[in-house]
């Protein structure tokens with residue numbers, strides 16, 4: 001898949017089919033993440049791969065979905081088949097760590113898209129519970145989680161037509177994600193060359 005096609009196709013997916021993941025796909029997502037640009041190349045991020053059936057339910061219970069909707073967590077049978085838990089090594093944490101995570105996670109999401117998978121980056125996480133369920137050592141903080149599965153939902157981006165940036169569902173349950181127009185985000189420069 002061409003890169004711009006993957007960037008356009010990548011949407012947050014919140015409904016999945018029950019088809020299990022190929023664990024190697026999760027592994028390759030981390031492979032893509034670790035090659036992302038990192039401030040001073042410090043690489044403070046660590047990753048946990050979760051695909052074991054008995055862990056999927058408990059980790060799912062720690063996640064919150066689609067804040068703009070009421071009760072839009074994926075129902076039984078439509079839940080993610082794997083998770084990548086994003087950790088930060090507290091000894092290496094610095095002012096750019098959040099930015100480092102952003103670069104790494106976007107690489108993961110685009111890799112998932114290029115493989116025909118769906119993913120959703122989840123920041124709304126019960127971290128204490130995840131730490132307990134997975135036995136994550138205290139030296140790591142839990143930044144966020146990427147939920148992954150085979151997509152069972154259509155989601156498209158569109159030009160923002162109103163004042164609202166809120167994603168919405170149409171009559172066919174297709175998700176629409178308004179993106180700010182080029183004219184809104186390109187700021188004209190007023191050069192002064194002295």
Ligand SMILES: Cc1cc2nc3c(=O)[nH]c(=O)nc-3n(C[C@H](O)[C@H](O)[C@H](O)COP(=O)(O)O)c2cc1C
Pocket residue numbers: 010011012013014064065066067120121122123124125155167177
């Ligand atoms: C840092 C971050 C945290 C997010 N946390 C959540 C979350 O907790 N639950 C959720 O359903 N979506 C979450 N999202 C997904 C956003 O809602 C989504 O990216 C946004 O609505 C735009 O849709 P798109 O990803 O399809 O372009 C998060 C996205 C980012 C970048």
